[in-house]
Amino acid sequence: MARDRAREFIEDYLDRVRAYLPLGSEDYIIEIRTHLLQEAERIGNGTVTEGSALLAIEHMGDPKSVANEYAGTGKRIGPLPVEYARPVAALTIVFIGIGLAVMLGLFLVEPVLPGATSVFSASALFLALVLASIVTALVVTERLNILDMRRTEAERTLFERVLGIGEETLRKKSAADAFVEYAGSLIIAVLLILPQVRILFTATFLPFVPVLIGLNLFGSLVGLLFFLRGENNLTLTLEVVLGVAWIVVSAMIVHIGWPLRYMYIYDGSTLGLFDIVSFMAQVDLTPSPLLIIWVMAVFVAVASSTWRVISGIAKISWYMREGRGVWWDGRASPQVSRTQQ
Amino acid sequence: MVDVAEMSKNVQEEITRWSKEIKRGAVALAIMALLVRGRAYGYELVKRLDEYASFLALEQGTVYPLLRRMEQRGLLRAEWDYTDPAKPKKYYQVTDDGIEALRKMCEIWSTMSEGMNKIIGEVD
Numbered sequence: 065m066a067r068d069r070a071r072e073f074i075e076d077y078l079d080r081v082r083a084y085l086p087l088g089s090e091d092y093i094i095e096i097r098t099h100l101l102q103e104a105e106r107i108g109n110g111t112v113t114e115g116s117a118l119l120a121i122e123h124m125g126d127p128k129s130v131a132n133e134y135a136g137t138g139k140r141i142g143p144l145p146v147e148y149a150r151p152v153a154a155l156t157i158v159f160i161g162i163g164l165a166v167m168l169g170l171f172l173v174e175p176v177l178p179g180a181t182s183v184f185s186a187s188a189l190f191l192a193l194v195l196a197s198i199v200t201a202l203v204v205t206e207r208l209n210i211l212d213m214r215r216t217e218a219e220r221t222l223f224e225r226v227l228g229i230g231e232e233t234l235r236k237k238s239a240a241d242a243f244v245e246y247a248g249s250l251i252i253a254v255l256l257i258l259p260q261v262r263i264l265f266t267a268t269f270l271p272f273v274p275v276l277i278g279l280n281l282f283g284s285l286v287g288l289l290f291f292l293r294g295e296n297n298l299t300l301t302l303e304v305v306l307g308v309a310w311i312v313v314s315a316m317i318v319h320i321g322w323p324l325r326y327m328y329i330y331d332g333s334t335l336g337l338f339d340i341v342s343f344m345a346q347v348d349l350t351p352s353p354l355l356i357i358w359v360m361a362v363f364v365a366v367a368s369s370t371w372r373v374i375s376g377i378a379k380i381s382w383y384m385r386e387g388r389g390v391w392w393d394g395r396a397s398p399q400v401s402r403t404q405q
Numbered sequence: 406m407v408d409v410a411e412m413s414k415n416v417q418e419e420i421t422r423w424s425k426e427i428k429r430g431a432v433a434l435a436i437m438a439l440l441v442r443g444r445a446y447g448y449e450l451v452k453r454l455d456e457y458a459s460f461l462a463l464e465q466g467t468v469y470p471l472l473r474r475m476e477q478r479g480l481l482r483a484e485w486d487y488t489d490p491a492k493p494k495k496y497y498q499v500t501d502d503g504i505e506a507l508r509k510m511c512e513i514w515s516t517m518s519e520g521m522n523k524i525i526g527e528v529d
Contacts, residue, residue: 091495092469092473094493094495095446095447095469095495096466096469097492098446098447098448098492098493098494099447099448099451099465099469101491101492102448102492103448103465123465124465124466125464125465125466129466130466133466133467133469133470134466134469134470134473393487
């Protein structure tokens with residue numbers, strides 16, 4: 065328990081260092097992590113304790129200084145000190161990515177469910193304006209630094225928390241997430257092959273089932289590669305291809321409408337088929353709740369795929385600038401699950 | 406040892422600045438000299454520096470950026486060791502160029518310290 069908390073302190077500190085580092089400085093972070101763990105073990109006589117972790121962090125020093133030692137300091141990119149360039153770039157990519165993901169999702173569902181765009185876009189625009197104003201205010205004025213003056217080396221400052229949002233969002237996929245993607249996609253593909261599942265679909269949707277099986281098998285392969293070797297330019301490229309494929313297929317299937325004709329129900333003795341489409345036709349609601357559910361599902365699929373494509377392309381370009389090649393062991397380092405502090 | 410606390414602010418600042426400048430070159434030389442004895446990873450090297458070069462009073466965070474720069478300049482070669490996945494280690498060793506540079510650096514250092522000792526020997 066104490067060890068988990070100690071690891072949390074160290075990971076939190078590393079996030080703060082990372083926030084000020086140039087893009088793609090993960091090797092340095094791994095070195096610092098190993099250093100802090102070993103220093104904490106030395107201080108704790110072979111055991112990493114909360115106290116020894118905090119002392120190791122104190123020995124290492126202020127996160128911004130540690131990052132500046134590595135990356136250099138004093139330079140500015142436009143109005144921004146160079147150490148803020150990375151977190152602001154990450155935040156910008158996140159905002160642009162989310163904005164594009166929402167817009168593309170709405171563009172695809174608008175013809176099927178007219179009016180969806182106006183409801184979503186007004187709230188999305190408002191949210192984007194609020195977020196952009198907050199970030200601009202924080203970055204330009206740096207006022208929050210004043211509130212952070214009494215914090216110790218081990219505490220994350222408010223300023224760093226805000227700047228760290230982009231970094232957190234672009235974090236490497238964990239082995240657990242990769243495994244879930246691998247296993248989840250494989251299970252879905254196998255289920256779609258089963259005749260007992262295929263009979264549930266409408267006649268118009270059925271021709272697309274083999275396409276979905278293919279996409280899920282491909283997704284499973286990508287998940288497996290991420291699990292085995294983590295994030296590198298090959299796995300990221302495959303993920304981008306997968307994302308584009310999902311967007312294209314979503315654009316086609318959204319017009320077909322609700323894909324399930326039947327669902328299984330158990331009446332206490334036997335398992336039978338229930339005709340959902342006929343039932344909903346009797347209810348006669350406009351727009352159909354099934355259509356709304358379908359459109360929302362497609363919207364989520366398109367938005368998340370677009371995000372994958374954008375973040376994947378951004379990461380590939382960072383790694384290419386670093387001259388990292390195509391294939392390397394890019395697994396995320398073991399990290400503890402953190403609680404928000 | 407100089408007692409910095411008793412100095413005026415101006416002198417303190419000057420000493421701090423000068424110490425940083427003079428240490429920079431010394432640390433690079435010390436790192437190369439320690440690595441030529443055998444490869445080491447970051448933390449190991451920090452501890453060796455603590456043991457053999459405590460007079461440099463190094464801040465721990467300064468060693469890694471130096472290693473990175475020396476690696477980029479081709480003086481060091483690095484290799485990751487994932488034997489302990491929780492604590493991957495980046496091992497550094499001196500390249501042929503590094504060994505050649507180290508020899509030259511040692512010559513320069515000896516000449517300089519010899520000359521400097523003569524000069525500062527005349528200071529009270």
